[in-house]
Amino acid sequence: xxxxxxxxxxxxxxxxxxxxxxxxxxxxxxxxxxxxxxxxxxxxxxxxxxxxxxxxxxxxxxxxxxxxxxxxxxxxxxxxxxxxxxxxxxxxxxxxxxxxxxxxxxxxxxxxxxxxxxxxxxxxxxxxxxxxxxxxxxxxxxxxxxxxxxxxxxxxxxxxxxxxxxxxxxxxxxxxxxxxxxxxxxxxxxxxxxxxxxxxxxxxxxxxxxxxxxxxxxxxxxxxxxxxxxxxxxxxxxxxxxxxxxxxxxxxxxxxxxxxxxxxxxxxxxxxxxxxxxxxxxxxxxxxxxxxxxxxxxxxxxxxxxxxxxxxxxxxxxxxxxxxxxxxxxxxxxxxxxxxxxxxxxxxxxxxxxxxxxxxxxxxxxxxxxxxxxxxxxxxxxxxxxxxxxxxxxxxxxxxxxxxxxxxxxxxxxxxxxxxxxxxxxxxxxxxxxxxxxxxxxxxxxxxxxxxxxxxxxxxxxxxxxxxxxxxxxxxxxxxxxxxxxxxxxxxxxxxxxxxxxxxxxxxxxxxxxxxxxxxxxxxxxxxxxxxxxxxxxxxxxxxxxxxxxxxxxxxxxxxxxxxxxxxxxxxxxxxxxxxxxxxxxxxxxxxxxxxxxxxxxxxxxxxxxxxxxxxxxxxxxxxxxxxxxxxxxxxxxxxxxxxxxxxxxxxxxxxxxxxxxxxxxxxxxxxxxxxxxxxxxxxxxxxxxxxxxxxxxxxxxxxxxxxxxxxxxxxxxxxxxxxxxxxxxxxxxxxxxxxxx
Numbered sequence: 032x033x034x035x036x037x038x039x040x041x042x043x044x045x046x047x048x049x050x051x052x053x054x055x056x057x058x059x060x061x062x063x064x065x066x067x068x069x070x071x072x073x074x075x076x077x078x079x080x081x082x083x084x085x086x087x088x089x090x091x092x093x094x095x096x097x098x099x100x101x102x103x104x105x106x107x108x109x110x111x112x113x114x115x116x117x118x119x120x121x122x123x124x125x126x127x128x129x130x131x132x133x134x135x136x137x138x139x140x141x142x143x144x145x146x147x148x149x150x151x152x153x154x155x156x157x158x159x160x161x162x163x164x165x166x167x168x169x170x171x172x173x174x175x176x177x178x179x180x181x182x183x184x185x186x187x188x189x190x191x192x193x194x195x196x197x198x199x200x201x202x203x204x205x206x207x208x209x210x211x212x213x214x215x216x217x218x219x220x221x222x223x224x225x226x227x228x229x230x231x232x233x234x235x236x237x238x239x240x241x242x243x244x245x246x247x248x249x250x251x252x253x254x255x256x257x258x259x260x261x262x263x264x265x266x267x268x269x270x271x272x273x274x275x276x277x278x279x280x281x282x283x284x285x286x287x288x289x290x291x292x293x294x295x296x297x298x299x300x301x302x303x304x305x306x307x308x309x310x311x312x313x314x315x316x317x318x319x320x321x322x323x324x325x326x327x328x329x330x331x332x333x334x335x336x337x338x339x340x341x342x343x344x345x346x347x348x349x350x351x352x353x354x355x356x357x358x359x360x361x362x363x364x365x366x367x368x369x370x371x372x373x374x375x376x377x378x379x380x381x382x383x384x385x386x387x388x389x390x391x392x393x394x395x396x397x398x399x400x401x402x403x404x405x406x407x408x409x410x411x412x413x414x415x416x417x418x419x420x421x422x423x424x425x426x427x428x429x430x431x432x433x434x435x436x437x438x439x440x441x442x443x444x445x446x447x448x449x450x451x452x453x454x455x456x457x458x459x460x461x462x463x464x465x466x467x468x469x470x471x472x473x474x475x476x477x478x479x480x481x482x483x484x485x486x487x488x489x490x491x492x493x494x495x496x497x498x499x500x501x502x503x504x505x506x507x508x509x510x511x512x513x514x515x516x517x518x519x520x521x522x523x524x525x526x527x528x529x530x531x532x533x534x535x536x537x538x539x540x541x542x543x544x545x546x547x548x549x550x551x552x553x554x555x556x557x558x559x560x561x562x563x564x565x566x567x568x569x570x571x572x573x574x575x576x577x578x579x580x581x582x583x584x585x586x587x588x589x590x591x592x593x594x595x596x597x598x599x600x601x602x603x604x605x606x607x608x609x610x611x612x613x614x615x616x617x618x619x620x621x622x623x624x625x626x627x628x629x630x631x632x633x634x635x636x637x638x639x640x641x642x643x644x645x646x647x648x649x650x651x652x653x654x655x656x657x658x659x660x661x662x663x664x665x666x667x668x669x670x671x672x673x674x675x676x677x678x679x680x681x682x683x684x685x686x687x688x689x690x691x692x693x694x695x696x697x698x699x700x701x702x703x704x705x706x707x708x709x710x711x712x713x714x715x716x717x718x719x720x721x722x723x724x725x726x727x728x729x730x731x732x733x734x735x736x737x738x739x740x741x742x743x744x745x746x747x748x749x750x751x752x753x754x755x756x757x758x759x760x761x762x763x764x765x766x767x768x769x770x771x772x773x
Contacts, residue, residue: 058189065185072181076174080119080145084169087114088147091125091165097336097359099127099162100153107133109266114167116259122168128161145169156334180248183241218246277375283368285313285324297354297377299346309347319343319351331360331371341378353382404505405432407443411463411491411502414442418501427485427508429478448474448482455487463491463499472509484513563592618654620647620661620693624682627662631669639676640669645683648691650760656736663729664695664756671699671754690742691762696755701748710746733758 091114098106107125111134115123121144125134148166152159271278277294281287287310290303298317300306314321323342330337340356358373399406405424410416417435420443424432434440447455451473462469468490474482489504566589577585624644650657665680672678675698685692702710711734733756734744741761748754 065182065189068185069178069182072178076171076178080169080171080174083119084145084147084167087117087120087167087169088149088165090114091167092149092151095125095165096151096153096162099125099133099151100155100160101338104133111136113263119169119171119173120167121170122166124166126164126166128163130164133163140168140170143171145171154335180245184245187241277377278373279375280370280372281313282370283328286311287313288370294375297346297352297375298344299348299350317344319345327356327358328371331358332368335360335362337373341382352377352379354378402505404507406505407489407503408492409443409502411459411499414438414444417443424506427477427483427506428475446475446477448476450474459489459502466491466493469504483508483510485509563589566592614653614655615651616654617649617651618657619649620657620684623654623658624661624665627658627665630662631665635669638673638678640672640678640680643679643681643683645681647682647684647693648686650691652740652760653736656739660733660736660758661693661695663733664758667729667756668695668697668699671701672697673699675699686762689762690759692757692759694755694757696753698753701750701752701754702746703750704748711744730756 091110094110095107097103098110111123111125114120115136121138121140123134123136124132126132146166146168148164150161151163151165153162271291274291274293277297278289278291279287279294280289287307290306292303295301295303295306298306298310300309310316314324318324320343327337327340327342330340336359338357340358342354342356343351344354345351355376355378356373358371360371361369363369399421402421402423405427406419406421407417407424408419410418416438418437420432420435422432424430424435428446430441430446435443444452455471455473458471459469468488470486470488472484472486475485477483486507486509487504488507489502492500492503494500566585570585621644624647628642665682668680669678672680679698681694681696683694683696685694711730737744737758737760742759744756744758746754746756
């Protein structure tokens with residue numbers, strides 16, 4: 032040793048001899064002991080390295096089966112990095128069953144190497160499945176360095192023993208060692224409390240410097256391992272906290288041990304802490320059907336691992352969701368189950384999509400089943416080989432749809448009437464040539480040898496390169512329609528004959544009606560003229576002899592004869608309007624309305640009338656008849672606004688897709704809507720004749736004329752709130768309507 036002994040001690044020979052003897056004895060014993068211990072430690076180190084190699088390979092086999100089986104490369108690499116951080120491991124290679132390297136790490140080798148390799152199997156039920164292979168090499172260089180440090184430590188102990196013996200003999204040495212030993216005790220206490228601070232003056236002594244270096248190296252290793260553990264834990268915690276899928280750990284009895292934020296979010300809890308607090312029993316608190324949890328547990332006990340187990344869970348708010356669970360059973364070395372850990376995903380959207388798809392398919396199946404036509408997909412070959420054909424074909428042909436699939440029993444071409452087969456082929460070929468739809472009518476021979484007419488619609492299905500894949504279409508049974516059309520054709524022929532006959536009879540009746548109208552006009556007008564003439568003679572001869580009451584009677588008779596004459600004229604006009612020939616021309620209603628207003632000018636010049644004439648369209652019709660329509664409507668508006676200080680008469684139109692609507696609106700006396708149905712009848716009046724004059728023929732004439740034009744009439748009103756009269760003429764086919772009614 033380079034330690035310089037105390038001069039006082041060195042001057043004492045006995046102490047020097049005892050010290051020398053003790054040192055020599057201790058050195059001899061120490062050398063022997065250290066040599067023996069070195070041999071023992073070396074053997075133990077080799078055995079320890081062998082055990083560590085076996086334990087390492089066993090650990091890797093035990094932890095890598097699930098990641099390699101589930102192809103979880105990230106988990107595999109994480110385990111590889113964690114294991115290879117051990118300084119004694121200089122090489123680690125993890126391969127899949129296909130020899131693909133998932134993880135590899137090699138360090139600079141030193142010292143003797145111990146190599147191990149093992150194949151990794153995954154227990155899948157009752158069979159084992161090879162999932163990979165692992166290679167590991169360990170060096171004893173670190174162990175040798177540790178052994179050397181141990182020898183240094185033992186040497187230091189020897190020196191301590193030597194010093195202790197010297198202390199027994201030398202009180203001063205004992206006194207000098209008490210303080211360092213106390214400091215070492217304090218260092219040990221700090222180590223025990225987790226404070227790895229060795230900054231102490233004791234270690235500056237030469238005898239304690241090896242021990243101090245050993246302590247320093249040990250502290251550095253401990254702190255390095257702590258940092259590695261903390262970093263690994265931080266990485267796993269980061270994965271755990273930020274995973275998008277729910278991660279959980281639970282006891283076999285159903286208590287939730289741990290859960291990440293994603294699991295809380297899926298189950299509707301604001302935090303993992305609240306989830307763990309609220310969920311006491313998984314089966315009753317989370318599972319909609321608690322027996323599902325028992326089934327999952329049974330699968331785990333049988334298989335040790337379950338993937339994609341689908342079940343319904345209940346969220347915090349009571350809503351049920353669909354979840355997919357992948358879990359494994361964690362057991363101890365004896366095989367006793369400890370807990371369950373795994374992943375949970377919300378698959379509600381997927382389930383809803385599957386349900387919607389299933390419902391859509393069901394609706395499509397129902398539509399196909401209930402379709403009146405037979406829906407098909409076939410190939411464009413000579414047999415029209417069917418790939419799909421709905422059951423409706425049975426109602427048409429009497430043959431089951433299965434008979435036609437792949438032409439197993441019969442081809443579709445075989446049931447087409449022989450006289451129609453060429454026409455069907457040509458129609459389809461022509462449509463496919465231009466990539467158009469095809470439609471055709473042809474005949475089929477049914478199972479009972481009857482002939483039925485069908486109507487087929489379809490089109491070709493082409494690949495992106497323009498290649499024809501197949502034909503899609505539908506076949507309708509139109510036998511009844513064909514039969515009905517034939518009957519209608521026969522009925523039309525009979526109807527044409529009847530119309531011709533009735534037309535001839537109607538022409539005769541019209542001539543008789545004209546003769547009758549002339550006779551009525553002549554026969555009724557002559558007595559009226561006689562009454563009116565003799566009444567004038569009587570008034571002239573007896574005017575001075577009659578009192579006022581008799582004079583009133585004569586005036587009443589005169590007015591009645593005049594009204595009778597007007598009524599006869601209106602009836603004759605109404606009769607002629609139904610028989611007169613219509614001449615269709617384009618009529619500017621704006622010009623026609625202005626002409627009619629001018630006709631009323633002598634009667635309206637002293638009245639306050641607000642005429643509101645909108646932009647009126649050009650229509651097709653008989654000008655004379657439409658003149659009568661507008662004349663009557665405007666006349667009514669003028670008549671029923673007579674008692675208004677300010678009359679308002681509006682004439683406009685409301686053009687729609689199929690017809691042109693003309694209206695005449697006023698602010699006159701109006702009418703009660705419950706009697707609106709009587710307005711356009713002959714002799715129908717809603718006001719007394721002494722209040723508003725009229726015969727009740729005008730609006731009936733309006734309806735007859737508009738009806739002959741193919742239109743319609745109606746009115747809206749309110750008592751003392753005015754009225755609006757509407758006439759609607761066909762817009763697109765007004766000319767045709769006129770021609771037909773003519």
